[in-house]
Amino acid sequence: MTLLDVRNLGISFGGLRAVDNFEIQIKKGQLYGLIGPNGAGKTTVFNLLTGVYKPSDGKITLDGKNITGAATIDINKAGIARTFQNIRLFKDLSVLDNVKVGLHNQYSYSTITGILRLPKYFKVEKEMNEKAMELLKVFDLDKEADFLASNLPYGKQRKLEIARALATNPKLLLLDEPAAGMNPNETSELMDTIRFVRDNFDMTILLIEHDMKLVSGICEELTVLNFGQVLAKGKTAEVLNDPQVIKAYLGE
Amino acid sequence: MKTKMNLTKSTKSTLITVGIVVVAYIVMQILGGAGMLSSLMKGLLVPLCIYAIMAVSLNLTVGILGELSLGHAGFMCVGAFVSAFFSLYFKETMAAGPRFIIAIILGGVVAALSGLLIGIPVLRLRGDYLAIVTLAFGEIIKNIINVMYVGRDEQGIHFSMKDAYSMNLSSEGQILINGAQGITGTPNDSNFTVAAILLVLTLIIVLNLVNSRPGRAIMAIRDNRIAAESVGINITKFKLLAFSISAGLAGIAGVLYAHNLSILQAQPKNFGYNMSIMILVYVVLGGMGNIRGSLIASVILVLLPELMRQLNDYRMLIYSIVLIVMMIFNWSPKAKEFREKYSIKRLLGKKTEKGEA
Structure with missing residues (x-):
């Protein structure tokens, strides 16, 4: 069953198209990764999902409920909770x-x-x-x-x-670079914690991460973002072996 | 076990703060009864409570909510004039006790409402807009009251913004608010006991608010607005809540002030910008967000210039030196280190919080 369904999401800041035609479908209980180079628009997507920015176009549906353009607190009440890249x-x-x-x-x-x-x-x-x-x-x-x-x-x-x-008792948890600044020990401990949260809290998790060990270790599916657009999506192993992804993000 | 500890910890701190006031009140009553208080000191007791209430209530806005208000004296002014008008109007027709209680409630509520009115547009914005608007509010209120003439005769209430004659009062008529001359003949209902009780109530209201669900939400907004929003806290609602309670308590201080004098005038010296800044000084020196600190700082800083009156010109010099020394003692890292090293808690063998962390 699809928990989060995002269609054709986009936002422009003046003349800059920060996110364009973004799509993501996350099933209940899934551990989903959002990766991409710096400045690709990953955090902007989180800010769109949580109502910090109002999307210029597109539609966000959470658990069958349309939350496009809703206020941050209403989105939280509807069931999306997040963490921040720079701890807040x-x-x-x-x-x-x-x-x-x-x-x-x-x-x-x-x-x-x-x-x-x-x-x-x-x-x-x-x-x-x-x-x-x-x-x-x-x-x-x-x-x-x-x-x-x-x-x-x-x-x-x-x-x-x-x-x-x-x-806040969410249905969907958004983690923005949870492993940033952590050493390998802390990262592997964090991976256990994330899995534990998913299993014991019945949680669906979408995370942004640069640490490929963490991404390949726990994410079931990935979406790769580049210049505000979806470059690739699918099963983790397939996406990480996609030549386009390797060229744009991972490095040959 | 741990959860229980937490409840009692905040309750204990509240009790200590309230205890300080109660002990000070008892000591003053004993000294007064024994005739050991100078008339200067006796005259200062009510103002001490008034300034302490002002400082504690302003700390709710500045320290707990984290918004700067530069017009706190304006809310005091609103409370003072509303209640003085009420008390004068019903001077002959109501008993002193209930009249004063209603005056206190009325002054507090009207001041809180004016806080709400200002807050609704301003607190939606981010940044220092509240400081700008409250600054203007304090000055505007003062000037409006200075051109307000209200009187009554057998035909009812007369009102004018021009002068006392324009009200066309009959010869039997009585002027209630006489423009810049203010309100004369307010019953002197304030006394030290009432003032101390109101101070205790103010402390309990603020401290209990801080240690409750809405209080945590208010402090969360102060610490990180974006994160507070992300966990579903209604920013505007809780900002308005804190700000109107703060304004209402300032209004109550105004009620005490009005009923402590027989002539109430809105002048720069009592309700002006300088007064608001002075209260802000008490809050900053006592420590932002530290309610007990506001209480102690306001008492010291109100007493000090009065006790140094015989030093004439030098007293403001000494006052400013004390301000600087207090600032250093409170905030300089070295002084903090020194205080931690020689703190009473540590000398008694208890670990300080820093030590544990």
């Missing part, structure tokens, strides 16, 4: 609170309840704490729950971003 954590909040912000729309009480500390406040906060700790445990961050997010080492900050994205 809430740096002055604790690790636990970062995840609890992610849980924002899963739990609710009114502002008045919070200010007056009515019983519902304590009940809901307790549930949020438990849920957040559960998520942190998955990413082996539970011991650092009280740390400020900015005090975490780099690799753990990346993990925290994924945990925060998962806290």
Whole structure:
């Protein structure tokens, strides 16, 4: 069953056609990779999918629902969560609170309840704490729950971003260069984590990555983007052996 | 276990902050009862609370929400005039107690609404627009009040923007707001006890807000707007929430201010730009986002110039030196190192947070 269906997506910034006629179909439970040279428009595609940019043309359908041109928060509520290429954590909040912000729309009480500390406040906060700790445990961050997010080492900050994205209870998780700046050990650990998330959270994952070891290791299908256009797509092994892809991106 | 610890940690911090106010209140009452307070000091007690409320409420906008407001005195002005008008209008017809309670609520609500009104267009924008607009708001409000004439006689309420004669009041009529001369004869309902209670309420409201779901959303917006949006937080809603609460609390400070004086005028010195900047100085020196810091900084910086009155011309010089020293002590890396090394927590044998990380 197709979870994300993108047809004929395009955006122009002035005279620059950043993304043109972009198509992608991702099935439920798939681990899908989006690769391409720097400046090919990969992050722009993520920004289009999450409503940061409004597409000039095309149609985005998530789980049968048309989300083309919707606001970022509505797209998140519809079920797309993301991480960022340059980490964007809430740096002055604790690790636990970062995840609890992610849980924002899963739990609710009114502002008045919070200010007056009515019983519902304590009940809901307790549930949020438990849920957040559960998520942190998955990413082996539970011991650092009280740390400020900015005090975490780099690799753990990346993990925290994924945990925060998962806290919003998405159907589709977008990871923007999750392995950037990681050493080989951290990368292989990250690969395990991504697989674990897919299997245990029943998640569909679309990721942008330059690390070919990670891409060939975990992605089932790939789309290659070059100059804003789809250069090739299909099964990972086939795409990586495509002469056009080798010429444009991998190098001969 | 860990989750429980977290709840009590924030509650504990709130209790300490509120405790400081309660202890200070009791000490002042004992000193006052024993006749050990000078009349200058007695006169300062209510203003101290007013400035502390202003600083704490401004910190909600500047430190917690991360938006710069340069017209906080404008909201104080709104609260002051609305409540003073109300109290004067019902001076003869209502008992002091309920009248003052309604005045406080009214002043707070109207100030919060004016904050909301300004916020709706401005807080949708990114950047420093709030600073520009609030700066203008503070000046505009002051000038509007200075040309407003309201009076009443047996025919009802009269209003003019020209002068007192244009209202055509009958000989029995009473002028309520007299343009630049402001409001005269507001009942003196403010006292130290009410002011201290309102300060405690302000602290509880702000601290409880910060440590709750909406508070986390507000701080998330401050730390990273794009990420906050990506996890489904309604940016405009929570910005408006924080800003109107902040404005409402400033309005309550205004109510206290108005009912502490018999003549209320909107002048540059009490509701002008300088006042807004002064409150901002308290917030910055106390630490942005640090509510307890705002409380302490405002008390020190209000007391200091008053206590140095006998030094005449030198007091502003010393005041500015204290500002600089406080700034260095709070923010310079070396001073931070020194404080960590000799912090009370550490001397008591507890690890500081930095030490653990």
